[in-house]
Amino acid sequence: MTNAPREQGFILRDKHDNARPLMQRDANSLSPSYTRSYGFVMDHGKGSTMWDVDGHEYLDFAAGIAVLSTGHAHPKVIEAITKQAQKYVHIGATDFYCPMQVELAERLQQITPINGADSPSDKRVYFGNSGTEAIEAALKLARYRENRNYIIGFYGSFHGRSYGALSVTASKYVQRANYPYIPGGVEHVPYPGKWGSERAKDDSYDWGDVAQYIEDFVLKRKLPAKEVAAILVEPIQGEGGYVVPRDDFFPNLRSLCDRHGILLIVDEIQSGVGRTGNWWAVENTGVKADIVCTAKGLGSGFPISAIIAHKDVMGQWIPGAHASTFGGNPVACAAALATLDVIEEEGLLAHAAALGNYGIGRLSEFMKSHPSMVRVDGRGLMIGIEFLTADGKPAAKFRDEVVDHAFLHGLVTLACGASTLRICPPLVIRHDEFERGLDIIERVISHCEEMYYDVQA
Numbered sequence: 001m002t003n004a005p006r007e008q009g010f011i012l013r014d015k016h017d018n019a020r021p022l023m024q025r026d027a028n029s030l031s032p033s034y035t036r037s038y039g040f041v042m043d044h045g046k047g048s049t050m051w052d053v054d055g056h057e058y059l060d061f062a063a064g065i066a067v068l069s070t071g072h073a074h075p076k077v078i079e080a081i082t083k084q085a086q087k088y089v090h091i092g093a094t095d096f097y098c099p100m101q102v103e104l105a106e107r108l109q110q111i112t113p114i115n116g117a118d119s120p121s122d123k124r125v126y127f128g129n130s131g132t133e134a135i136e137a138a139l140k141l142a143r144y145r146e147n148r149n150y151i152i153g154f155y156g157s158f159h160g161r162s163y164g165a166l167s168v169t170a171s172k173y174v175q176r177a178n179y180p181y182i183p184g185g186v187e188h189v190p191y192p193g194k195w196g197s198e199r200a201k202d203d204s205y206d207w208g209d210v211a212q213y214i215e216d217f218v219l220k221r222k223l224p225a226k227e228v229a230a231i232l233v234e235p236i237q238g239e240g241g242y243v244v245p246r247d248d249f250f251p252n253l254r255s256l257c258d259r260h261g262i263l264l265i266v267d268e269i270q271s272g273v274g275r276t277g278n279w280w281a282v283e284n285t286g287v288k289a290d291i292v293c294t295a296k297g298l299g300s301g302f303p304i305s306a307i308i309a310h311k312d313v314m315g316q317w318i319p320g321a322h323a324s325t326f327g328g329n330p331v332a333c334a335a336a337l338a339t340l341d342v343i344e345e346e347g348l349l350a351h352a353a354a355l356g357n358y359g360i361g362r363l364s365e366f367m368k369s370h371p372s373m374v375r376v377d378g379r380g381l382m383i384g385i386e387f388l389t390a391d392g393k394p395a396a397k398f399r400d401e402v403v404d405h406a407f408l409h410g411l412v413t414l415a416c417g418a419s420t421l422r423i424c425p426p427l428v429i430r431h432d433e434f435e436r437g438l439d440i441i442e443r444v445i446s447h448c449e450e451m452y453y454d455v456q457a
């Protein structure tokens, strides 16, 4: 292995006759706001494998940012999309009835635990097209209650790019620069990570009982509790670095919310739809939320999002209070229904849990002899590897080298957080494929440690 070759800041495979001109046209036609980190130019995919336009084959440990839950081109999903597209592709469900929406809403009622709901019919569902729209809907629903305007969010959180969602996001400075907050007020507090190593523990993160902190400092000194609409939280932080919270965090948040009539909104946009081995990652915490937001994995790549809430909570909305022209598009609903079917029929919840345990175990063992790695954490097929320099600082460049070298070896991965590599393959990934990907990651980490670790430190 050599140093990763770069061209105009992009890392490229040796053969790139088709990729390069396309990347050039992309640079000349698309917004510069996208953050591409390497020159993968998609041609086609099947299951957990993809091919670029120059014929290289890749194992997919990114799943289009945890979106392709059933992998690329799952025959059942393709069939459902095709069948619905042949009937009709749009109806405008804000004004007309759409059977596909009803079917998907009923499925979500069945599989989504909601605080205070005893049966599926106690819940209601609202559809949007993207993650950020789900968050907007949840925020608007929570703030619909009279005199409850404040939102409490967490440092490291990512909730989307539209103004409301962005106002609660506190993941990267660049996402917020030049965009002022929405009026009404958002208060950020630390997210209590469960660090695997003392070395990763920074004083600013080790906040102990954050729910108690919110009670003692935020609610007693800054925001009147009866004016707080909601606490918006990821069950496992995604973009923030695949951070699993302390075990007592969610139970304490739940009782804090109960004491003050604050709604607990969980952002399951990345962690939901089976990724962590349950339908929803919040189920791992033993706590039920008041509003669940889902998007990424729901449609296997078709744009669709939803929020699920108790009928008494969503029942506050009157006709016209919120809507979306494209939300719950029938083809997207068909894709989502097929996705949920595939997850059930192929036993992907148990599969994700088992593969995740295997992967976390294997990488934790590997970490013992690899000083660049400081934390292997996650649940199911949502696994993060965090890297630190020898003097204990986030090793962002080192992490980027690992991502680049993995790409050169035919493995597509993504970064997250300050210095974490995320592993979020399609839920259908086979054991042998998963193992092959981990082989590459381990080989690349060893190589990068030899090449760069001392230099980085």
Ligand SMILES: *Cc1c(COP(=O)(O)O)cnc(C)c1O
Pocket: 130, 131, 132, 133, 135, 158, 159, 160, 161, 234, 238, 239, 267, 268, 269, 270, 271, 295, 296
């Ligand atoms: C991706 C993501 C969002 C935003 O979803 P978009 O579809 O990009 O708007 C919100 N929350 C979390 C946790 C996410 O991972």
